[in-house]
Amino acid sequence: MADLDAEERALVDDLIRRFEAGAGWNEFENHAFGRIAALYDGRGVARAESLKTAVYRIAQDLGGRIGIKAGYVRMPDYRDELAVLIQRQFKSRREFCRRTGLSEDMLSHVLARRKHLSMESLTDALGRIGYTLQITPTHAAEAAEH
Incomplete structure (x- = not known):
């Protein structure tokens, strides 16, 4: 997280707030991945590269936790x-x-x-x-x- 710039950190903070507030899985993922796309598209970062960022991985993790808690997905084994x-x-x-x-x-x-x-x-x-x-x-x- 220390390597994130101010915009990325603000986005992660927003995602954590939504996660902690109990956002639904679809709502969270639509918001998260839309915001991530807008951030990196605006910087001219290719989609394939934006999928490798810490912000994307954090959003994936949080979304996965919501999906598991809701019973939509299972923990990997x-x-x-x-x-x-x-x-x-x-x-x-x-x-x-x-x-x-x-x-x-x-x-x-x-x-x-x-x-x-x-x-x-x-x-x-x-x-x-x-x-x-x-x-x-x-x-x-x-x-x-x-």
Whole structure:
């Protein structure tokens, strides 16, 4: 936040106020992303670049929290991370399964959110491809620390 200029900081402050006031998800996102577009378009910043800014990421985070609280979206879990890993690091799900020892059928159920992998199965599979599990704090735990 220290790197934000006065206009960006004012926009973030506005977004935080709206978030804390209990703005609805659609209302918040329409306002936030409209204001962000206006700010950076006015500066001649390409949309693709404005999506990489701290202000945009803050708005995304706040909007996501509103969506989760309202029940419109869910918190991501290990299955989301697993899907991204497969997409980025492997040519196909089949290749991922071959390298990890997981069955394609089980992986399909896991990614469709119908089943879970046991901690042992997930740890073993990830270990075969050079990955490991990590425990990280939730937003609620981070907030409680401060």
